Amino acid sequence: MSNKTKWLASVQSLEEAQNLNDCLPDILDMKQPSHGALGALPLDVVEDIVNWASGRCLTSATIGDLPMQLEAIEPAIMKMAGTGVDYVKIGLFGGDEQAACLHALTPVIQKLNTPVIAVLFADRDYETDVITQVLKAGFSGVMIDTAEKNGRSLLDLWSVDALTEFVNTVKNAQSLCGLAGALRIEDIASLRELQPDYLGFRSALCPDRKRNESLSVTLAKTVASALD
Numbered sequence: 001m002s003n004k005t006k007w008l009a010s011v012q013s014l015e016e017a018q019n020l021n022d023c024l025p026d027i028l029d030m031k032q033p034s035h036g037a038l039g040a041l042p043l044d045v046v047e048d049i050v051n052w053a054s055g056r057c058l059t060s061a062t063i064g065d066l067p068m069q070l071e072a073i074e075p076a077i078m079k080m081a082g083t084g085v086d087y088v089k090i091g092l093f094g095g096d097e098q099a100a101c102l103h104a105l106t107p108v109i110q111k112l113n114t115p116v117i118a119v120l121f122a123d124r125d126y127e128t129d130v131i132t133q134v135l136k137a138g139f140s141g142v143m144i145d146t147a148e149k150n151g152r153s154l155l156d157l158w159s160v161d162a163l164t165e166f167v168n169t170v171k172n173a174q175s176l177c178g179l180a181g182a183l184r185i186e187d188i189a190s191l192r193e194l195q196p197d198y199l200g201f202r203s204a205l206c207p208d209r210k211r212n213e214s215l216s217v218t219l220a221k222t223v224a225s226a227l228d
């Protein structure tokens with residue numbers, strides 16, 4: 001894994017993806033921001049974006065803010081993987097059922113050809129060994145994001161020391177590591193120093209940080225050049 005921090009931009013439509021053609025991120029991430037932190041786009045929209053992005057950049061897609069139950073998550077992963085996306089992202093929202101759900105998901109994730117990324121949330125509570133549980137379950141990467149899109153950013157919720165420990169733990173396990181959560185353009189310089197594999201953006205790419213509205217190409221170019 002290279003030391004250069006790459007970036008991920010969450011898009012909600014083919015049109016938004018195409019608008020980024022001159023400043024494509026390393027990963028075009030597909031989600032429906034108005035449906036929650038990891039709101040899912042319809043499968044046909046994901047397929048259209050995957051087909052368009054092919055050969056241009058990698059893609060990822062979220063499966064929705066689902067309960068921590070195998071019967072909800074397994075079919076959603078399988079359907080999203082069927083779109084041909086490069087990575088499927090699933091949110092781990094915590095709670096009593098999560099550890100059992102991760103255990104039950106392990107064989108599903110391990111036999112799937114599409115890598116699955118686990119997303120933890122800085123504003124959710126977890127068992128202390130949650131990262132160990134996630135790494136054992138066979139995920140190809142771990143991201144930290146924010147569940148409540150209320151303006152509080154990752155850096156409002158976690159200290160730089162906590163983020164450093166997270167990045168080092170995930171990268172030492174040879175797993176991809178991503179940081180997201182209402183990141184601001186001015187956070188990029190300090191977050192890059194932690195050397196995560198990816199920084200993820202949606203709010204920072206939208207005028208007035210209104211993440212449910214359309215992406216601004218100008219803001220995307222600013223993020224891209226801050227990471228260059």
Ligand SMILES: O=C[C@H](O)COP(=O)(O)O
Nearest residue numbers: 010180181182200202203
């Ligand atoms: O995966 C990255 C997210 O889409 C970040 O969204 P956000 O910047 O609005 O928190």
